[in-house]
Each structure stands twice: as C-alpha cells, then as structure tokens.
Amino acid sequence: MEWNQYKAWELIGFLAKKEVSSREITESVLKRIEERKQINAYISVLKESALQAAAQTDEQYRTGQIDKKHLIAGIPIAVKDNICYKNNRTTCGSRILEQFIPPYNAFVINRILEHRGIIIGKTNMDEFAMGSSTETSFFGPTLNPADTGCIPGGSSGGSAAAVADSQAILGLGSDTGGSIRQPASLCGCVGMKPTYGLVSRFGLVAFASSLDQIGGFTRDVKDMSLLLNVIAGHDKKDSTSVDRPVPDYFSGIGQLNIKGIKIGIPREYFIEGMDKEIKERIEKVIKLLEKEGAIIEETSLPHTEYAVADYYIIAPAEASSNLARYDGVKYGYRSKSEESANNLIQMYFNTRKDGFGPEVKRRILLGTYSLSSGYYDAYYLKALKVRTLIKQDFEKAFKKFDVLLTPTSPTPAFRIGEKIKDPLQMYLSDIFTISTNMAGIPGISLPAGNNSKGLPVGVQLMAGPFEEKKLLQISYALEQIIKDKV
C-alpha cells in the first residue's frame, strides 16, 4: 500500500515511530496528484511549499519539537479554493478572482499550520460554491474518481475527489446547502458539515453568510474526529463563531454502543421517484442498525418540502450582496475594454459580465430581485419565517432522537453535462442536505457502499446543534457496521 492511501491517524502513528517521514507521505500524495491530473481535483498544487513544510516538520519530529498537541503534523491536506491561504492565490473557481492573492490566512488555515499540517494544494470547486457538480468552475470540471464520465458532486468536488482518490489524506471544504456532504456521498468518502458557529468563517470567501460552514473530508470517521479537533473553536474575528468549550472529538471514539441509540427516519426524505438502489441501500443500513439494537422509528420533518425553495431565496439574497464587492475597482479581474475605461458604470457591467459565470449571475439576479423593495416582504422576510419553521421541525425531532438518518443525495453521481443546462434539476441534488444548513445543525455523510454500476452511495446522519461528539461516535459505530456487512 502506498503512503497516500493510509488514514491520517494511521500515518501519525508511523510518523511518531519514525517509520515514515512527512516528506515521503507528501511525495506519494504529489505523485498521485500528478498521475491523476485528469481528475482536475486541484486548481493550484503547492508542490514546493508543501515539500518545504514537510521537510521542516520532519526536522521538528527529529528534534522533538512535535508533540501530542500537534494533531496532524506532517499530514497533507487539500483545501477548497474559497479558503484564504496567505500569499497563495484563492480563486473561488472564478475568473473574477483568478489572480487574487489574499494577504491573510483563514482561521482554519492558521489552525492547520499550528498543528503542522501540510497544505498540499487548493482544490477545484463550483464558482463561488454555487453548484452541485463542480462543473461551474472557471477551471473546468473535476471528474469523479469512481467514474471519470461522472461529476464528483459539488460544490466542494475537488476536495471530495482528492480525498477519495488518495490525492490528499485530509480535505477541507465549505457547505452552504450540501457542498461537503453531497460530493462526499458521490465520491465515496466521509464529509461533515459542523454546527453553524463551531468553525470560524474568517477567511472563507462568503457565498451565503448565514448558511456557510467549513467542514472536512476524510476517509473514515476517526480522521474526521481528528480534523474537527483541529478546526473547531471560537474565533474573535468571526462574530457568529460561538464561544463555548470544545470537547475532544477523537477520544472515546469506538466506545459507544449503538444499542439503545434512538434514530429517527424522516419520511420526507424517502420521496417518490428517488433512485431505487439508493433507497434499497439505505433501507439495508437501517435494518442492520436495528439488528444491532438501535431503536429505529419513522418520524416527520413536515416543512422539508419547502427547504429547497426557501434556500433559493435566502442563499442568493445573501450572495447577491456578498458578491457585490467584485467590481474591478480594488482587486481581481477588471474589464480592460475601451468602453470600460471611459465609464465607471460600463466598467462595472463589463467586469461582472466577463468575470462571473452563468450560474453565479443567475443567483445574483435571483437575490437582487428578492431583496428589491416591494418584494422583500413576500420573498426574503417570508423565507426567514419558513427557515424558523424548518429549524423548529428539527428541534422537535431531536427531543426524541439522538440522530436522524437519511440518504445524502437522491441520486448517485450523474454524467458530466447531464444537468448543467437544467438548473432546477441541479438544485434538487441538495434536497436532502439543505435543511441542515437552514437549521444550522451538524450533518455527516458516510459511505454506504457502491451501487451496481460501482458508484458510491452515501448515508447522512444529522444531530442537534453542537452534538458533534455524539454524532461522530454514532457515525463510527455505523461505519463499522457498514464496513462489515454492506
């Protein structure tokens, strides 16, 4: 087995015992990236700085400067290209930021560096995280490692593909409506969106501020616990970051007995016309859980059917405002046409016309419309009220259940180009993941084997706010059951 195929927690053991060097791990990851270039998982591969950091970490291991508080020392991690990494370009998959180099680190980048993680590269994504297939990227689509004719999901398709394809050991993404869990499900890795406010958004280029949350991609639940230990915690620079003690998510993993755990199955997530094989697989998982002594009960989240519509009011509204700053005045792409040079308004028009792709423009228009005077009450204000109802559905459910279990995506990976011309079909890709963002609660997608065509299927678990520790423990138990039986 190559070094790049191991999990982080395994590699950390090897590194501590000097059985491998960070340089060797990093080189094996870089080699894989090179070999699998056609996947297009990365926008920028940071070969030199990664090798340098690896060598430095090896030196620190050698001189005893690495200890237990450095949780991911020497481990290569892929970072979605909407997370600012100082002095490295951060494109958001957009032409308008093609050459943007932030002079600051995101909070999570500082955490990775403090823990001596090796940032291996910046991964591909749907432009400004708007999409479910990574096809809206200015840098071309990422291919699904399981079937290169298929999309990897999105918007964090690059990180999902990289981790699933051993082009990174760990990955970071952002999840606004399913952008971590859906590609994790479609690529066959673990993807988790933490509670809104658990991980600082400082340095994450905003799409929809009240929904965006940074989370991770890993190849198993243990690694996810490790990664969450690295990135979770209060940040004074993010007013929406919650100041509360963060538990150790890694310790105690594997100690929970699934027996007696109450798992709710919301009936709204098993819809007419959903993929038959997915439905069967999830039902099989449920049966196995029941056999192991989990208490399974059907339940209802009655406002689920409004979630997608609600999301497409709130997210574009915030996006239309967040993306207003890309105007060619201060940084990023500026139209150089003669017309633009002579007239400020024309410069704005042309810069944004050339700089943004069609999906981003569509959402800016949607959002601008719903915030316009005369429409605000009917759209945005109403959407906020519906959001509260969705949240209350979950609050009620979590009074009764430890977790809720659903499929992550209504379909497996679809063909490249299949839905890109049909935005409504594309938007439905996130039908099972959007509600957790609306409610601000944590959700995780775990691999549940492959379908008959070899495409990965994911199962989603959701828990109450800040219940990540419980969620990860139950996820671990479920992971073991699936590994043995599915």
Add this chain to the structure above:
Amino acid sequence: MEYESVIGLEVHVQLNTKSKIFCNCSTQFGRTPNTNVCPVCMGLPGVLPVLNKEVLNKAVMAGLALNCTIADFSKFDRKQYFYPDLPKNYQVSQYDLPICIKGYVDIKTNSQSKRIGITRVHMEEDAGKLIHSEKPGSDFSLVDYNRTGVPLIEIVSEPDLSLPEEAVVYLNLLRNRLRYVAVSECNMEEGSLRCDANISIRPKGQKELGTKTEVKNMNSFKAVEKALKYEIKRQISAVEKKERIVQETRLWDSEKEVTISMRSKEEAHDYRYFPEPDLVPMVIDRQVIEGIKKNMPELPDLKAERYVKEFGLTHDDAEIITFEKEMALFYEECVKIHRNYKSVANWLRSEVMQYLNRNNKAITDMKDLKPANLAKLIKLVDDGIITGKIGKELVIEIIEKDIDPAVLIEKKGLKQVSDEGAIEKIVDEVIKENPDAVEKFKSGKTGILGFLVGQVMKKSQGKANPAIVNKLFEQKMK
C-alpha cells in the same frame, strides 16, 4: 400668500473612537491616503466585521444626551449601492431597528423655547473618499479608504424646525451636547459633523406638508443657514410661478450660493436593505445602559441647574456659562482658585465672552488663557488690591498671554493705594486746585463729587482706593 417652511435635519457625526467600527485600524484624520486600512475595512474576500464595543457605548451616550430611548434589541443591516468609495458595495448601517429612538432637544430662539423631536440615532460605517484629478482631460480618479469604516451616527430630527435660524441653533445645540458627552469633536470643516436638510414649504396654516427637497453638501453652519434660506426662497418663488416642486436631492454650491439639482437617476436608489448576517443582533442590557449613564459626563442643563444651586448663579448666567463644555470647564477651574462664584461668572460673561465674540474666537483657541491667571486677576480686584478699572485694562493681556497678574501689577506698579496719608495729600491738592467745585458741593450740588474723585484717580494713575477717596472728600468738605 404667506408661506412657512418645514425643515428636518439628518446629521452625520463621526464618533471619536480610536479604532474603526469593525476593525482595529486607526481613525486618525489626515494620514497618508490608504495607510489606515486593513483587509476588513477594504472589504477583501473572506474577512468579517467585528463590532467595536466603544462605538456602541458612544452611540448610546449620544442617544442619552439627546433624551432618546435606547433600544433593547438592535441590529445592523446592509445598505446596498455600487460606488468606488464603498469597498464592499454595501454600507453596514441600521435600518428598522436603530440603537436609539424617540428623543428630543429644547432649543431657544429669541428667548422662546421649542422642542425638536429626534426620530432616531443609528450607527453606521463611513465610506472612503474619492479624489478627482483637477487637471482637465485627466482620465482617472483616486480613492482614499482611510475613512472607510470610521464609525458614524446619523441623527434624524423630526420636521419640527421652521426657520433656517432655528436649524443653526439646533445644530449648535446638538454639537454642544455631543461634545459634552465627548463622543465626537463635531468639527464640520474636518467632516466629523455633516448635515443634510429636508425642506418643504406650505401656505401658512395648512396642515399637510409640501413636497420636500433634500439639500446636501453644506460644510459649515453658515452654509446650512444660507442654503436653507436660498432653498426656501426658491421653493416659494417656484410655487408662486405655479411650478411644481420636484422631490429631489439638491447640492449646495457654496461659491455661487445656490442649490443645484442632482440628476434624478443618481438618486433613484433601491438600497435593498437586509439584515447583516455577519453580525449578530445586539441585545442591550439595561444595567449596561445604567452604567453608561452613571459614568457619562454631566450634560449642560444639569450642570446649569447645579450652578444655580451650588454656586448661587442666576439661571441666565448658569445657562450661558454651561452652553459650551469648554467654557463651563474653564469656569469650574477658575472657581477652584477664587471662590467668588458670581464675580467669576460676571467676568467670564462680560470680559472674556465679549473678547471672544469681538475676535470671533472660541475659548479653545486661546491657548494662553489660563484659568489660574484669570481667577487671580479677579481675586485681586475683589480683594481691593487693584481697582476694577485696572482689572478690566489688564484682562486682555491675561486672555492673550500666559502671565501671572501679580507679576504684571508689580511690573507696572499698579497696586491700589490704600494708605490714607498718601491719598489725603492728593485730596488736599485737588481741593486746593478746584475751589469752584468745592463751593458747588457745599451749596448742595453733591453730584460734583464724581468730578473731584476723578481728579484724584487721575493724579494717582487709577491706583487710589476709591472708597477711601470718597470718605476723605466727605470729611473735608462738610
């Protein structure tokens, strides 16, 4: 027909915090362009605002100084429009839940008091500054983002003002009160106080309001008065010519002294306000407000009341001395040294304030005027060491120079003479030289005494103690 005007003012005041509203950048005025900036106030991708608590405190203080109710729950909103001086192309402001509401101030014009309502006070971030090249044919403009993110409060008045003069009195009062609680310098020339006005006219006695125009770009109190006068005249003459008043924004041209219509396209804004998702709403703790209230500097009306009670000043004196914070503080310093409260008040009102008015100066301009020097001078007069006349002659030197009046008197030999023997000699001389006057006095025309005393004062270069001079004359001419 007779018309009356209705005026409402929107005043923007820069709060004098050390750092900006949402980042740690300095708010210092006049620095090299684009040096007081950081990723947050430049609106770079991925950065987030964090509210400077000092801004909230000062906004609350301002609200309290304007008799406002402080909201229990307040939030920030985004006001959206594209302009190069606005790095995010939205301004973080407050829309429907401002920090302070429903206040008032009482203004006095021609000794009549009038209550002006304050609709709201809200917090927001300032924009940057565009610098257009003066050279003809130049093809660029520059932006200075130093001011971006400097904290502002906007104070919106009810349309309770009816005359331009009232507007100026209101502005002065606002300025004084905000300076009292030390939340802003309120310097219109430096832009730390800016004022826009809404004006309409209506036939006298009519209830409903006429169509209003908004006048911007007035950069002094004088300009506000002139612009309002001009705009009222313009509206009246338009109405009299049967023209319709257009609701629009007009700019004051201080050179031509006219208001000019801005193209209506530029003001056809839909700001698409919505709650700022990057900042959490503020739940305002009553105890915190009580704390701010307790630690707040004394406001002018309370101070005046205290002066009446504690110092025995008349209401009129107390009000005039407390009108401006610096004058009141100066007074308080003086009376620490010389406890004749009334006398100090009189000297301030008559000598010092008159000097300032004559020279169009503020007390803060007089860097060498020291309360100790003035207090000592007044004490010298009150103690009879020098005459009031000499005191009044010396006061200008005390205002203009940092000089101890005792030293001044010594140098000039101006100490009052109270030695009866010395004065008697001069009195005898005067009696000898003016037999006619003495005769007149003796025949009952006692009014002539003033003339005789004056002669003594002349001979003594004003140093003779007038009380002793009078006494001696009366004894000698019985």
